[in-house]
Amino acid sequence: MKQNDEFFVPYIEGSLGSKTKKTIKRFGIVAILIVIFGALVFGFTQKPFKNSSFELTSTTKIVGTFHENPYPMLRVQLADNTYKNIVLLGFGKSSANPYLEVLLTKEKGLNNKILSIEGNLIYYNGKTLLQITDEEKVALVSSDGIAPTKSETIEMTLEGEIIDPKCYFGVMKPGFGKIHRSCAVRCISGGIPPVLATTDDNNISKYYLLTDLNGNAINDAVLPYIGKPSEIKGIVHKMDDWHVLMINPNDIKVTGSKSSIY
Structure with a gap:
C-alpha cells in the first residue's frame, strides 16, 4: 500500500481520510438527485384522481x-x-x-x-x-309513476372495459384496470350492475349498462372479462340518460391493448 493511500478503520477515530469523505459526499448528492428526479418523473406520469x-x-x-x-x-x-x-x-x-x-x-x-x-x-x-x-x-x-322511455335499437361494436360502477363512479380511485379487477369481480358477482366504460373518437367517455340479449341482468356471465380491455358487439338502446348494451357474452373479445378509459 502506498504511503498516501487512505485506509479506514471503523474503530479508530479520525481514520476516515479526506478523499473518502469527498467520495461519500459526491455519492450522497448524486443519490439524492436521482431519488428526486425519479419521484418527479413518477409523479408527472401518473393520471390525476377523478373528481368523482x-x-x-x-x-x-x-x-x-x-x-x-x-x-x-x-x-x-x-x-x-x-x-x-x-x-x-x-x-x-x-x-x-x-x-x-x-x-x-x-x-x-x-x-x-x-x-x-x-x-x-x-x-x-x-x-x-x-x-x-x-x-x-x-x-x-x-303508485302513479311513469316508466322510462326507450329509444330505437341499433347494432354497435364498442371497445372499452367492463367496470363496476360503484367503485368507478366514486368509491375507489382508481376504480378500473388490472389493479382493481379482483374488487370489481366481487362487486359485480354480488349484484352490482356491470357497465362498459368507453371513450369515443372525440375522447368523450360513455357508459353502457350490460344485459343479455333479452334485456336481463348478466352479472355472472361477464366476470371473466372484467377489468380487461375488450371489444364487444351488441344491440344498443337509450333509456333516458343511460345507454343499455344487450350482448351475447360469447361475443366478447379481449383485445389485450392498454385501457383507454379514465
Missing part, C-alpha cells in the same frame, strides 16, 4: 319512479321531459335487492311505483348512484 364523489358521511333523500329492468333504478324528473335514472346499490359489495325486499313483499311489486329512498350519493361524469344502507329508509309514496 362518494357522500359516505351524509345521506340524501331521493323521490322517483322505481323500475328494475334491467337493474334496480329510480327515475327522477329534472325538468320538463328530462329524466335521470339513478342506479340503486346496497351497502358494500351487494345489490339493492335485500334492502327492497320488505317493501316489495308488502306491496306485491314495486315496478313503476314512486318511492322515497334515503342513502349515500355516488356521482361522476353525469352518472348518479345511490347506496342504500337501511331498509327502513325505503318508503312507498304513490
Whole structure:
C-alpha cells in the first residue's frame, strides 16, 4: 500500500481520510438527485384522481319512479321531459335487492311505483348512484309513476372495459384496470350492475349498462372479462340518460391493448 493511500478503520477515530469523505459526499448528492428526479418523473406520469364523489358521511333523500329492468333504478324528473335514472346499490359489495325486499313483499311489486329512498350519493361524469344502507329508509309514496322511455335499437361494436360502477363512479380511485379487477369481480358477482366504460373518437367517455340479449341482468356471465380491455358487439338502446348494451357474452373479445378509459 502506498504511503498516501487512505485506509479506514471503523474503530479508530479520525481514520476516515479526506478523499473518502469527498467520495461519500459526491455519492450522497448524486443519490439524492436521482431519488428526486425519479419521484418527479413518477409523479408527472401518473393520471390525476377523478373528481368523482362518494357522500359516505351524509345521506340524501331521493323521490322517483322505481323500475328494475334491467337493474334496480329510480327515475327522477329534472325538468320538463328530462329524466335521470339513478342506479340503486346496497351497502358494500351487494345489490339493492335485500334492502327492497320488505317493501316489495308488502306491496306485491314495486315496478313503476314512486318511492322515497334515503342513502349515500355516488356521482361522476353525469352518472348518479345511490347506496342504500337501511331498509327502513325505503318508503312507498304513490303508485302513479311513469316508466322510462326507450329509444330505437341499433347494432354497435364498442371497445372499452367492463367496470363496476360503484367503485368507478366514486368509491375507489382508481376504480378500473388490472389493479382493481379482483374488487370489481366481487362487486359485480354480488349484484352490482356491470357497465362498459368507453371513450369515443372525440375522447368523450360513455357508459353502457350490460344485459343479455333479452334485456336481463348478466352479472355472472361477464366476470371473466372484467377489468380487461375488450371489444364487444351488441344491440344498443337509450333509456333516458343511460345507454343499455344487450350482448351475447360469447361475443366478447379481449383485445389485450392498454385501457383507454379514465
